[in-house]
Amino acid sequence: xxxxxxxxxxxxxxxxxxxxxxxxxxxxxxxxxxxxxxxxxxxxxxxxxxxxxxxxxxxxxxxxxxxxxxxxxxxxxxxxxxxxxxxxxxxxxxxxxxxxxxxxxxxxxxxxxxxxxxxxxxxxxxxxxxxxxxxxxxxxxxxxxxxxxxxxxxxxxxxxxxxxxxxxxxxxxxxxxxxxxxxxxxxxxxxxxxxxxxxxxxxxxxxxxxxxxxxxxxxxxxxxxxxxxxxxxxxxxxxxxxxxxxxxxxxxxxxxxxxxxxxxxxxxxxxxxxxxxxxxxxxxxxxxxxxxxxxxxxxxxxxxxxxxxxxxxxxxxxxxxxxxxxxxxxxxxxxxxxxxxxxxxxxxxxxxxxxxxxxxxxxxxxxxxxxxxxxxxxxxxxxxxxxxxxxxxxxxxxxxxxxxxxxxxxxxxxxxxxxxxxxxxxxxxxxxxxxxxxxxxxxxxxxxxxxxxx
Amino acid sequence: xxxxxxxxxxxxxxxxxxxxxxxxxxxxxxxxxxxxxxxxxxxxxxxxxxxxxxxxxxxxxxxxxxxxxxxxxxxxxxxxxxxxxxxxxxxxxxxxxxxxxxxxxxxxxxxxxxxxxxxxxxxxxxxxxxxxxxxxxxxxxxxxxxxxxxxxxxxxxxxxxxxxxxxxxxxxxxxxxxxxxxxxxxxxxxxxxxxxxxxxxxxxxxxxxxxxxxxxxxxxx
Numbered sequence: 001x002x003x004x005x006x007x008x009x010x011x012x013x014x015x016x017x018x019x020x021x022x023x024x025x026x027x028x029x030x031x032x033x034x035x036x037x038x039x040x041x042x043x044x045x046x047x048x049x050x051x052x053x054x055x056x057x058x059x060x061x062x063x064x065x066x067x068x069x070x071x072x073x074x075x076x077x078x079x080x081x082x083x084x085x086x087x088x089x090x091x092x093x094x095x096x097x098x099x100x101x102x103x104x105x106x107x108x109x110x111x112x113x114x115x116x117x118x119x120x121x122x123x124x125x126x127x128x129x130x131x132x133x134x135x136x137x138x139x140x141x142x143x144x145x146x147x148x149x150x151x152x153x154x155x156x157x158x159x160x161x162x163x164x165x166x167x168x169x170x171x172x173x174x175x176x177x178x179x180x181x182x183x184x185x186x187x188x189x190x191x192x193x194x195x196x197x198x199x200x201x202x203x204x205x206x207x208x209x210x211x212x213x214x215x216x217x218x219x220x221x222x223x224x225x226x227x228x229x230x231x232x233x234x235x236x237x238x239x240x241x242x243x244x245x246x247x248x249x250x251x252x253x254x255x256x257x258x259x260x261x262x263x264x265x266x267x268x269x270x271x272x273x274x275x276x277x278x279x280x281x282x283x284x285x286x287x288x289x290x291x292x293x294x295x296x297x298x299x300x301x302x303x304x305x306x307x308x309x310x311x312x313x314x315x316x317x318x319x320x321x322x323x324x325x326x327x328x329x330x331x332x333x334x335x336x337x338x339x340x341x342x343x344x345x346x347x348x349x350x351x352x353x354x355x356x357x358x359x360x361x362x363x364x365x366x367x368x369x370x371x372x373x374x375x376x377x378x379x380x381x382x383x384x385x386x387x388x389x390x391x392x393x394x395x396x397x398x399x400x401x402x403x404x405x406x407x408x409x410x411x412x413x414x415x416x417x418x419x420x421x422x423x424x425x426x427x428x429x430x431x432x433x434x435x436x437x438x439x440x441x442x443x444x445x446x447x448x449x450x451x452x453x454x
Numbered sequence: 455x456x457x458x459x460x461x462x463x464x465x466x467x468x469x470x471x472x473x474x475x476x477x478x479x480x481x482x483x484x485x486x487x488x489x490x491x492x493x494x495x496x497x498x499x500x501x502x503x504x505x506x507x508x509x510x511x512x513x514x515x516x517x518x519x520x521x522x523x524x525x526x527x528x529x530x531x532x533x534x535x536x537x538x539x540x541x542x543x544x545x546x547x548x549x550x551x552x553x554x555x556x557x558x559x560x561x562x563x564x565x566x567x568x569x570x571x572x573x574x575x576x577x578x579x580x581x582x583x584x585x586x587x588x589x590x591x592x593x594x595x596x597x598x599x600x601x602x603x604x605x606x607x608x609x610x611x612x613x614x615x616x617x618x619x620x621x622x623x624x625x626x627x628x629x630x631x632x633x634x635x636x637x638x639x640x641x642x643x644x645x646x647x648x649x650x651x652x653x654x655x656x657x658x659x660x661x662x663x664x665x666x667x668x669x670x671x672x673x674x675x
Binding site for chain 2: 239240242243244245246247248249250251253254257258263266267270273274277398399400402
């Protein structure tokens with residue numbers, strides 16, 4: 001059932017109905033017992049009264065007495081129906097009240113009995129007076145008693161039947177009034193355009209709805225940030241892709257237009273280089289988008305740091321540089337997300353070998369300070385101008401020492417990936433100006449790390 | 455036509471050097487604002503092709519600086535920042551034209567020719583002197599000898615001479631329109647090109663002024 005209003009109305013209506021029915025049933029059973037008791041007592045009293053008043057010579061007074069005892073108790077629909085008979089012990093009907101059947105109301109048993117007389121059930125109380133030699137029977141038609149009880153029940157149920165539609169109407173109205181704050185939110189949301197995700201006003205919301213509104217607002221903020229982020233990345237990517245495309249197009253047009261063999265070959269070489277650069281740029285943009293969208297899933301495993309670095313170094317064979325691994329202080333393995341770590345270290349390694357001049361060196365080493373492992377990468381490249389250091393992690397930032405193949409995304413990827421791993425990175429120029437010094441502080445050893453994967 | 459390209463992307467820079475050279479331009483390439491500043495001090499250019507995002511700052515800032523120093527060299531801004539607001543900003547800061555990346559090489563060459571000729575006060579794409587008509591776009595010259603296809607360097611010399619027919623152009627001036635900084639001129643190349651031009655458009659169209667240089671012969675009326 002999707003409508004809260006219908007659902008609440010029905011629940012309330014059914015619940016109210018149930019309570020009412022239960023109450024009616026209870027009242028019915030209690031009243032039933034009470035009425036039976038009261039009427040029985042009256043039968044008893046009437047019989048005793050008649051017995052005490054009867055003179056053997058004066059038995060005809062019975063009728064009057066019984067009528068008198070009755071008249072004050074019941075009237076209208078319930079008038080009558082006590083019947084009285086006085087029998088002698090020898091089985092002779094001495095007298096009876098008017099309207100009483102001729103047949104004996106009961107047997108010779110003392111006390112209450114029930115029997116069918118003329119097809120009708122009767123409840124009879126019998127008193128024996130041994131001194132006077134009479135047996136007084138006072139009877140009550142059970143049909144009448146049942147009518148009394150049925151009427152009582154009707155009195156209870158009839159108003160319910162009449163009130164239920166009214167109750168439904170009142171419940172419906174009350175719920176509508178109660179749901180008004182939700183309606184207001186729905187109206188506000190509906191009147192918005194799809195782009196409009198400014199927060200809802202939670203000030204006037206009732207406290208039950210406020211958490212919902214607040215969570216919704218939090219979601220709006222997150223969605224807005226994500227959208228903004230995506231927009232920026234797309235704009236940047238579009239912008240960054242235009243430059244290599246412009247180069248490609250220009251060189252291709254030259255290759256078509258020139259008649260000079262050397263110029264054409266040069267143009268084709270530039271095209272190949274440009275395609276490599278563009279592919280790398282696209283790959284880096286996709287990587288950035290992927291680690292941006294990374295969700296936390298537990299894919300931590302033990303990673304052999306030395307093996308991982310050796311793998312990265314092997315991927316980038318370079319005869320022009322001296323590449324060293326000094327990992328004596330390094331733990332054999334660390335528990336981390338392998339994909340993210342290799343992504344970060346590979347980008348750093350690529351940066352280093354791209355910037356180091358022929359004959360320069362790239363050195364990976366490891367130190368432990370304050371219980372934390374620090375991976376150090378030293379290169380003999382040109383370093384990064386001091387004023388550019390705070391900017392290098394920005395997306396698409398390319399400084400003065402950029403290389404032709406650089407995308408401006410490498411260090412941004414490194415930064416995001418390491419953040420996900422709980423690691424931190426610091427870049428600084430070596431004190432003697434002989435290159436760049438990079439420190440990656442890995443998360444504390446006891447810590448299991450954030451469970452991120454890409 | 456001497457063109458300065460301020461572009462830090464090596465592929466585009468080499469593309470512009472060769473591409474604009476195909477249509478008779480002599481292209482000098484620098485990659486920073488600082489180098490561009492130096493270049494305009496030492497050489498007079500017919501047009502500048504300027505990128506916006508340069509390693510040492512915005513090309514538009516340098517352009518504003520250039521205009522402040524009363525330099526009227528036509529500038530076409532070439533950039534990946536291709537929003538309308540960027541274009542307006544660029545034009546308002548002193549650019550003569552604006553082209554977004556990626557661009558068409560032929561269109562760029564045509565736009566460069568257009569801004570350069572506007573600076574010279576010409577509206578027509580063709581130059582006329584006596585019987586000679588030069589079309590710099592197609593590197594062809596029409597004369598009494600008919601239509602002749604010129605090499606880029608021949609066209610550059612003829613263009614320089616025909617910009618102001620009657621004015622004498624020295625040999626050094628003519629060398630400057632044929633070669634950029636990186637290219638060394640051979641001692642007699644101007645003479646060789648003038649000789650070839652005379653073969654193509656008529657012996658008496660270009661006059662040698664002994665000891666001074668060359669000029670287009672203006673028919674006395």
